[in-house]
Amino acid sequence: MTAITAPETNEKKSFLNVERILLLLAGVFLLVNFFALAFIRSGFGITDALQLVVWVVCAAAGQWWLERRLPRRDMLLFPIAMFLSGWGLLLINRLTQPFADRQTVWLVISVGVMMLVAGFPHPLRWLRNYRYILLMIGLVLLVGTIILGRNPSGFADAPQLWLGIGSVFFQPSEALKIILVAFLASYLAEQYPALRAEEMSGGRRFLNVSPRIYGPILLMWGMSVVILVWQRDLGTAILFFIVFLVLLYVASGSTFILASGAALILIAGVVAYKLFAVVELRVDIWLNPWPEADGRAFQIVQSLLAFAAGGIFGQGIGQGSPGYIPVTHSDFIFAAIAEEWGLLGIIVVITCIAVIVTRGLRIAISQRPQSFLSLLAAGLSMLIAVQSLMIMAGVLKVIPLTGVTLPFLSYGGSSLLISFIIIGLLLRLSASED
Amino acid sequence: MRSTREINRLLLGVLAGFAIVALAAAYWAIFGIDTILTREDNPRLFEAEAAILRGDIVDRADHLLATSTIGEDGSVSRNYEYPETSSALGYYSLRYGTGGAEAAYNSILRGDNRDFTTQLLHRPQVGTDIKLTLDLGIQQQIAQALNGRVGAVVVMGVPNGEILGLVSLPTYNPNTLDADWEMLIEAPGKPFFNRALQANYQPGGTLQTLLMAAALLNRQPLETVIENATDTVQLANVDVSCAVRLPEMALTLRDAYAFACPKPFEELAETLDREKIQDTFVTFQLNRPPSLEGFVPQPATGASVTSFPLITTDNLVENALGQGNLTVTPLQMAVMAAAIINDGNAPQPYTLAATRAAESDAWIPVEAIRPTIPYANANTARQLQDLMRSAVANGAAFNAARPNIDIGGHATIAYSGDETQAWFVGFATIAGRQAISVAVVLENSNDPGLAADIGGTVLAAAHEALRQN
Secondary structure (H helix, E strand, C coil): CCCCCCCCCCCCCCCCCHHHHHHHHHHHHHHHHHHHHHHHCCCCCHHHHHHHHHHHHHHHHHHHHHHHHCCCCCCCHHHHHHHHHHHHHHHHHHHCHHHHHHHHHHHHHHHHHHHHHHHCCCHHHHHHHCHHHHHHHHHHHHHHHHHHCECCCCCCCCCCCEEEECCEEECHHHHHHHHHHHHHHHHHHHHHHHHHHHHHHCCCCCCCCCHHHHHHHHHHHHHHHHHHHHHCCHHHHHHHHHHHHHHHHHHHCCHHHHHHHHHHHHHHHHHHHHHCHHHHHHHHHHHCCHHHCCCCCHHHHHHHHHHHHHCCCCCCCCCCCHHHCCCCCCCCHHHHHHHHHHHHHHHHHHHHHHHHHHHHHHHHHHCCCCHHHHHHHHHHHHHHHHHHHHHHHHHCCCCCCCCCCCCCCCCCHHHHHHHHHHHHHHHHHHHCCC | CCCHHHHHHHHHHHHHHHHHHHHHHHHHHHHCCCCHHHCCCCHHHHHHHHHCECCCEECCCCCEEEEEEECCCCCEEEEECCHHHHHHHCEEECCCEEEHHHHHCHHHHHCCCCCHHHHHCCCCCECCEEEECCCHHHHHHHHHHHCCCCEEEEEEEECCCEEEEEEEECCCCHHHHHHHHHHHHHCCCCCCCCHHHHCCECCHHHHHHHHHHHHHHCCCCCCCEECCCCCCEECCCCEECCCCCCCCCCEEHHHHHHCCCHHHHHHHHHHHCHHHHHHHHHHCCCCCCCCECCCECCCCCCCCHHHCCCCCCCCHHHHHCCCCCCCECHHHHHHHHHHHHCCCEECCCECEEEEECCCCCCCEECCCCCCCEECCCHHHHHHHHHHHHHHHHCCCCHHHCCCCCCEEEEEEEEEECCEEEEEEEEEEECCCCCEEEEEEEECCCCCHHHHHHHHHHHHHHHHHHHHCC
16 A cells, blocks of 8 residues: 655765755754854853764764665654754753753763664564563563652652662653563564454454453553552653554554543543542643643743744744743753744644654554564654654643653653664664564 | 554544644744733743833933933843933833833833834844923923922923923832832822823812903903902802902902902803803813823814713802812813913924934934814903913912013912812913913912912923023
8 A cells, every 4th residue: 555665775876865965954953053042142162062063973973874784774764863852952952051961961872872773683573582571671660660769850749750870860661661662562463363353253343352452451551550650650651551552553453442542541531630639730720721820830821922922933042931931941842942943943843753753654564564563663653653742732732731751852861862762773674674 | 464554544643633733833823922922921021021122211402311221130220310300201110011201102112113124033122212392401490399299280382382391299219119119009199190191170260261261252341340359259168269368359350360369250150151151161172181192192082062061050150160070180271371372272282302213313303293273362362361461460470470581370279178279370472482381280289379489480491491492
């Protein structure tokens, strides 16, 4: 039905391929904005310039490595990821300058790990064969976080989602995303014939759904509830559950699964609304933030004000006031973009993420012959898609706010690293070597 | 794997989600500008306002009255140089907004009329300077003459109608407004209330000038001796008497006017009857107080005799003696005096003389057509001038006289409740058609002589100021 998008590798003579052109354009964008920011700030420090240099080195090294290792890769994924992460870096520098150095280090690590994933022999087979070990590692991380979790801010009240060694913090739930998707892809790839057989049986299949389907659903649902209850991490819980539902849907082809899953989310939502203050708060201020604009709904109201203040063309880098939004560099970076680059910037971000997701799902289709690879590509793409949609729709008050990061753009090392690993895996899948 | 259909559906769903996000962003980006962005709790409004370098305000002789300076921390502060101008200039406060001329010309001073490129390129908003018709010297003379008394003074140039002086007391210090605000809004004297423009006073004896106009128009004799002219007139709530204490005696109508004795005017009103009095009051626009651009809004168009508190046979005497339901503003009385000295044609008051764009040295005069309003014919006006001159030469307004200046005026008393106000309404001629008119009102004062004295001082100051150019 859909043609495999073959990467253009036949024109090797030309120095400029799609990837390099896009990286150059991204570099120009960053350079222009870098100087615009320097102009507004009347000058720039050596570390500010160094961040830009590091980005250029990462882009060049990554491109060179991919060219060597995966000549038949998707040509859009890497430059778009670099574009967004470079933009994010610049924005973090603009919003909370001291955090940008740390994020730059994470960018180096992330691109390095992505290169490892891209160059590692048979990482996908590895993912599949050692899935139970991976799952164990994931569960250990989860339990470890529940027991030992901390928050880098040090506030006792904040969600304890991080594991720390010294001053370096990592969010295990981020790694858990990839591990779970890999595990599920592998599990569902095995169960796939049975799942589809039930679809074939037709007739009254809504009534006699086998434990093969609802078993894992309930398991995942339970796990999401655990994350929610013990960690108060609403965003991650919902993200896990939705991505899992989507994978099950792809494997089984049953719309009933989507419906029942959505019902479970609603039930969990209602129960959580009654039980957890954090969920109640999120829903209340989603329904009507205006009366509490200077109280509990301050953040979302400031976020919407940022969108309005940005208008269509934006205020320009360094010239808006996104600083009024608490933690703008992390969960609300989308609103900061809206204020300074306007609706145009927002559409660019949405388009870029949409392109990544589209390419990822295309890869999933092109890998149809191998169920595991297809499901893995679909799951990884949907991780990016669902997480982006949750936070973008959240800061725009389309859905209740759930605290997840915007992939590539938000401040946060774990998030950036995992996003780049996803890109590495998708590149690998697009090169279809395994 | 047969999953193409499912994956395509997913893609469709995801893209629909992205489209919804984009539409939501577009909604707030386009419609949010006029709705949520104008919310008072939007800190950006405050920030943007604080960054505006507001234009300067200067007087007619280029004295700097108000200016904005950028502090070391980049914040803009507004400084007012002369306390004598505060009731006319008003105030500008980030927290409490604007008042007075700062409010009247807020948009100009802010520089809101910036072109599109300036806005797009985020050039800092620099306001336009304005030159007011006020004269710093006159303002200072008024403030000195009032010497802290509660009241108001308006000085107007004739024939153009420029406001040369505008003082209302008590007032406030606009430089420390934010700190004083709570105290000021509770203050008994209502310092934010501009008495010169907004206060509706009982006109009392000031209406005698209009009654004289009615008498002249209706050919009433001015020289006939009226018995018991100095008697007190007993109205329902108040006893009205002459502006100065006089023995019981007979006076002509002309002399009764000079001493502002009410008794002959009670008889005159009854003689002339309701309709003629009302016609004169309407011709002198008593039912339509003058507007002052930015300060006093234009009266609703179509406001006519019907909106006038109709003089009935029952309240004829009260209203004729200025003790009825008819009230006036000091500005209105200054315009009336200006009309009299301008041969019956009332100039329309204004305060904005010129503007100077940011980064420009040239003042651009504000061109406006302000047609005069005919109040009386030239003959009547000249006779009224002479009546007012004689009230200064030999009448209650005697204190207004100044050597070598042609001054006419009328000093009277008005009663409101238990309180009395002293009024002086007058003019001074300069040369040719040039003249000045003034209205002075003192609250809680039964001393028209003092009002006349202040009026004379102010007229002399304005005379001096105008003669120099």
